[in-house]
Amino acid sequence: MGKGVMVFAPLPQLTVMVEQVSDEPELHLHAGGQGLWQARMITALNVPVTFCALLGKGEVGRVLISLFDDEGLELKAVRRHADSGWYVQERRDDERHVVAENPGSPLGRHDGDELYALALAEGLKASICLLSGAADPSLVPPDFYSRLGGDLQRNGTAIAADLAGEHLNALLEAKPAFIKVSDEELADDELADKNDEASIVKAAQLLRDRGAATVVVSRAEKPAIALMDDGAYQVRIPKLTVRDEHGAGDSMTAGVVAVLAQGGDLKDAIRTGAAAGTLNVTQHGLGAGRADAIAELVKLVELEPLESS
Numbered sequence: 050m051g052k053g054v055m056v057f058a059p060l061p062q063l064t065v066m067v068e069q070v071s072d073e074p075e076l077h078l079h080a081g082g083q084g085l086w087q088a089r090m091i092t093a094l095n096v097p098v099t100f101c102a103l104l105g106k107g108e109v110g111r112v113l114i115s116l117f118d119d120e121g122l123e124l125k126a127v128r129r130h131a132d133s134g135w136y137v138q139e140r141r142d143d144e145r146h147v148v149a150e151n152p153g154s155p156l157g158r159h160d161g162d163e164l165y166a167l168a169l170a171e172g173l174k175a176s177i178c179l180l181s182g183a184a185d186p187s188l189v190p191p192d193f194y195s196r197l198g199g200d201l202q203r204n205g206t207a208i209a210a211d212l213a214g215e216h217l218n219a220l221l222e223a224k225p226a227f228i229k230v231s232d233e234e235l236a237d238d239e240l241a242d243k244n245d246e247a248s249i250v251k252a253a254q255l256l257r258d259r260g261a262a263t264v265v266v267s268r269a270e271k272p273a274i275a276l277m278d279d280g281a282y283q284v285r286i287p288k289l290t291v292r293d294e295h296g297a298g299d300s301m302t303a304g305v306v307a308v309l310a311q312g313g314d315l316k317d318a319i320r321t322g323a324a325a326g327t328l329n330v331t332q333h334g335l336g337a338g339r340a341d342a343i344a345e346l347v348k349l350v351e352l353e354p355l356e357s358s
C-alpha cells in the first residue's frame with residue numbers, strides 16, 4: 050500500500066476567469082472544481098497525489114490536459130468523445146459571478162464502467178481515496194460513489210469524502226473513515242439548523258450512526274465541529290484577515306486527508322485541515338498554501354471538547 054492520496058473527481062471542468070482588477074480585464078484559465086483545489090493543497094503539503102477523472106477528447110479536454118501537465122499533477126484519465134464541461138466567471142472586487150456555463154455530459158454506461166475500473170485500480174495503490182467533485186446527480190449517479198467507495202474500503206483503502214445531498218447519502222454505505230460537510234450543506238439537506246450548534250452536533254452524530262467514522266462540520270469563521278470515536282470537539286482557529294473564502298472547505302478537507310494518508314494522528318489531521326482552510330482565506334487561490342505556513346498555523350488551532358458530549 051502506498052502513502053499517497055487518490056483524488057477521485059469524475060468531471061473536472063475548465064474554469065475561465067475574467068478578472069476586473071483595473072481598467073484592463075485579465076483572463077485566467079485553470080483546471081477547476083473541488084477535486085483540483087483539494088489535489089493542489091495536498092501537493093502543497095508534500096503528499097503525493099494521483100487525480101482520477103473523465104476528460105473529453107475535444108478542445109476543452111485537451112486544454113485541461115495541458116493545464117494538468119503545467120501544474121505537474123499526476124492525472125489518470127479516461128478519455129471520451131463528449132467534451133469536458135466549462136464555465137466562465139467574472140471576478141470584480143472579490144465577488145464572483147458566473148457568466149456562462151456548460152457542465153458537460155453525464156457519465157455514460159461505457160465511459161462510466163471504464164472510469165470505475167481505473168478509479169478502483171488507482172485507488173487500491175493509495176493509502177486513502179478522497180471522493181469528491183460530485184457535480185449534479187444527473188451527471189454522476191450517487192450509487193457510483195457508494196459502489197466505488199465500498200469496493201475500495203473492503204479492499205483496504207480508506208475512504209474520505211467531501212460530498213453532499215444524494216451523493217453523501219449514498220457514500221455513507223461505504224463506511225468512510227472521514228467526511229467533511231459544511232453547516233450550509235447540512236441546512237440544505239434539512240439535517241440541521243445552521244445557527245444552532247446542538248442541532249449541528251445531532252446531525253453529525255446521525256452521519257456517524259449511518260457509517261462515517263469521523264465527521265467534521267465546517268462553519269466558516271465559527272469553530273468547526275468534529276465528531277469522532279472519543280467524542281465531540283470544537284475546532285478553534287485564530288482570527289485572521291479574510292481575503293477570499295473561495296475553496297476554504299476544499300483546503301480543510303485536503304489538509305485532513307494529507308495527514309491521514311501519512312498515517313498521522315486524527316486530531317493532528319483535523320488541526321492541519323483547519324489551518325489549511327484558514328490559511329486559504331487569507332490569500333487568493335489555495336494553490337499558494339504552503340506547508341511551512343500551515344505548520345505554523347497548526348500550533349494555534351485547538352480542539353476543545355464540547356461540554357454536552
Ligand SMILES: Nc1ncnc2c1ncn2[C@@H]1O[C@H](COP(=O)(O)OP(=O)(O)O)[C@@H](O)[C@H]1O
Binds near residue numbers: 326
Ligand atoms: N471567514 C473565515 N474566517 C476564518 N476562517 C475561515 C473563514 N471561512 C472559512 N474559514 C476556514 O476554512 C474552513 C472551511 O470553511 P467553510 O467556509 O465552512 O467551508 P466550505 O467552503 O466547504 O463552505 C473553516 O472551518 C475555517 O477553518
Ligand SMILES: O=P(O)(O)OC[C@H]1O[C@](O)(COP(=O)(O)O)[C@@H](O)[C@@H]1O
Binds near residue numbers: 297298
Ligand atoms: O471553478 P473553480 O474556480 O475551480 O472553483 C471550484 C470551487 O468552487 C467550489 O465549488 C465552491 O467553493 P466555495 O463554496 O468555497 O466558494 C469549490 O468546492 C470548488 O473547489
